[in-house]
Amino acid sequence: MTVISSNLGYPRLGEHREWKHLLEHFWKGQLDAQEFHATAKQLRLANLKKQRALGVDLIPVADNSDYDHVLDTIAAFNVIPQRYGHFDHQLDLSDYYALARGTKTAVASEMTKWFNINYHYIVPEFDDVHFQLLDNRWLRYYQEAKAELGIAGKPVILGPVSFLKLGKRNGQYLDAAAVAELLPQLLPLYEQVFQELAANGVQWVQLDEPTLVQTTEPAEIQPYSDALSALHAAAPTLNVELQTYFDSLDLYEQVVNLPVQAIGLDLVHDHGENLTHLLTDGFPQDKILAAGIIDGHNVWASDLQAKGALVNQLLTVVDDQHLWLQPANSLLHVPITTKNETKADPVLLGGLAFADQKLQELHVLTQVVNDGAASVQAALDTNRANLDALNRSSHRNNPDVRAAEAHLASQTFERQAPFTTRIRLQHARLNLPLLPTTTIGSFPQSREVRAKRAAWRKHKLSDADYQAFLHAETKRWIKLQEDLGLDVLVHGEFERTDMVEYFGQKLTGFYATQNGWVQSYGSRGVRPPVIFGDVAYTQPITVAESVYAQSLTTKPVKGMLTAPLTIINWSFVRDDIPKAQVQNQIALALRQEVLNLEKAGIKIIQVDEPALREGLPLKQRHWQPYLDEAVYSFKITTSGVHNDTQIHTHMCYSNFADIIDTIKALDADVISIETSRSHGEIISAFEDNGYDKEIGLGVYDIHSPRVPSVAEIEANISRALRVIDVHQFWINPDCGLKTRQEPETLASLKNMVAARNAVLARL
Ligand code: GLN
Ligand code: ZN
Secondary structure, three states: OOOEEEOOOOOOOOOOOHHHHHHHHHHOOOOOHHHHHHHHHHHHHHHHHHHHHOOOOEOEEOOOOOOOHHHHHHHHOOOOOHHHOOOOOOOOHHHHHHHHHOOOOOOOOOEEEOOOOOOEEEOOEOOOOOOOOOOOHHHHHHHHHHHHHOOOOEEEEEOHHHHHHOOEEOOEEOOHHHHHHHHHHHHHHHHHHHHHHHHOOOOEEEEEOHHHHHOOOHHHHHHHHHHHHHHHHHOOOOEEEEEOOOOOOOOHHHHHOOOOOEEEEEOOOOOOHHHHHHHHHOOOOOOEEEEEEEOOOOOEOOOHHHHHHHHHHHOOOOOHHHEEEEEOOOHHHOOOOHHHOOOOOHHHHOOEOOHHHHHHHHHHHHHHHHHOHHHHHHHHHHHHHHHHHHHHOHHHOOHHHHHHHHHHOOOOOOOOOOHHHHHHHHHHHHOOOOOOEOOOOEOOOOHHHHHHHHHHHOOOOOHHHHHHHHHHHHHHHHHHHHHHOOOOEOOEOOOOOOOOHHHHOOEOOEEOOOOOOEEEEOOEEEOOOEEOOOOOEOOOOOHHHHHHHHHOOOOOEEEEEEOHHHHHHOOEEOOOOOHHHHHHHHHHHHHHHHHHHHHOOOOEEEEEOOOOOOOOOOOHHHHHHHHHHHHHHHHHHHOOOOOOOEEEEEEOOOOOHHHHHHHHHOOOOEEEEOOOOOHHHHHHHHHHOOOOOEEEEOOOOOOOOOOOOHHHHHHHHHHHHOOOOHHHEOEOOOOOOOOOOHHHHHHHHHHHHHHHHHHHHHO
16 A cells, blocks of 8 residues: 545535536426435545546545535434434435525524534524434435445545534534433444445545634543543444544644544644644554645646655654555635636646645656655646746735835834824814714625626626716716714725725735635635735725715715725735735735725725624634734834824624724724624623724614614613723614625614604704
């Protein structure tokens, strides 16, 4: 035996999003379950064949899904909430989708972020659960690959402890006691799955326990250890690859000694810590090291020479019979192939690697070990030449950007005067009433808005006609906002599909992919921009829209920008320089936009940072540098304005108590936070920390079409006013309104203004 390559999971969407369309056609009733299953099978088999052709030795099976792998686990083990009915057999497709999407009588299951990346899973609900194995899907898909293609695959199964920890009971994530209580009930089902796999000739199973990277206390290892011992006892001949990803193992010693045959480690997003453990603490000689050496959540070609050196280091720890080369995590989180990026600059294209290209890299690296570098010299040479070409290209060597960066260290990015002085000047200039009302920026992206944009993109609508349409829409909404009696208006963001993509289109260094889709949740794909070069400001981005809107009204119109960290978190970012450096380049560019808005007479500028919270690193010890960088880039962006220009910021998602110091450090004059679902917690966080700036806690939830009553909004405002001074408080919805319909938006905002007026009348 020699070194082999192994994969952890393959993207579901399809090169041309066939899988997405399949799901959506079924939902619309355009095909029946039988047709669905036939097409889904073709897609599964095509993905397997492709991996084999790309040279993957150990191919994952059952990593496919009809929606989400956590939902599959929920359905297989009957963790089905009672509101969907009672089941004692494998779910049919409609019932399966009911869990994800809800029915007329049962609300959809909650969805949340998968660790620190932009994939969302269905949250298991372990209330009143009666575990039962309804479907050994792992065996089904193993047998299918074996029978149809002769592939002896590696079934991928979410481990029992992570499955429990990712779920909730009574609305709370399971704690250690709840895991200890439920694990003995769940384990027999996993044992049965393992026994059936073993009995049917399966050699290897990949058991994903990603929560292992978040365990820090030795006692926390117990449930994993109990589970693995039980599984080993139940199916002693089945080999288990215990797979971890997204970060390093703090409990390295304990984990590598668990009773399994292979350990999968992330050697890309581990801050170098897993490699240090391997080199200093060693690795059990009877186990296989499944080394995650290729980045599974970014899009760059690897430096194969550097990776080869890494492999050589690993070979000082284990011998070649005990080494597998893998991506660091499932390739689910990257686009499928660069082959369809036909319009990309060849210099960029050479530096990109999507899923298929990553598998090719693994194959080359495996061959280097097994047959010598000479056997793949051409591939190595091409890789070197491609990386050199991109790194030396003008895209990555903009002298103006270099000069501005060099100048950063000698500057400070503080507002001219402290907040107390600024706010007095701002009040005098803006002359707003108490409890000013505003919105977060976007108004409904109606069918018409989307249709016009699509037509314009296809060159079926001229630039001038598109502009005229955008202006008309802004004009209509300025009037609507005035009629509603809002105090600070917005232009509505009709020109933006997406708050990151739009900025990418106007700055240098960004590439918008043609086909770089990744699954965000269910059938929903996103196409994150690729930041591949130096970011520079070449033209005003939003100034014309803001100035036009301001020309229509005497009320102040807020300028509306996306902050650097959010742009970074929602993009694929070049990895040849530190992320923070790219973030600062974006900040320097946006600083010019802020100053241009101010020069054009815009008195309030909102810089949105919705992704600050969700982008926090997995381990708390890495939070501070991340937060410091966020603050620094925000202040580069915003600090250049005069004292009487008011800077706003907006953040999504509740629970800010633990980063309140960062929120203070941003030094924004006004912050709006999405909190309507958890008012109590957030208010006390601000109270306890003596927050002295102005705040708009969203007074109603925009995520549902329901129109909140005046009384309900009034109650929310009154609650906040018990702890926040009335002079500090703004009234706004809790997020942008682009996904809402116009009638409910108008009705809700009308009630919001009425509620504010009622509160004012009582003061
Ligand atoms: N200004 C943006 C909007 O209103 C903010 C969006 C967000 O917070 N995600 O749509
Ligand atoms: Zn928001």
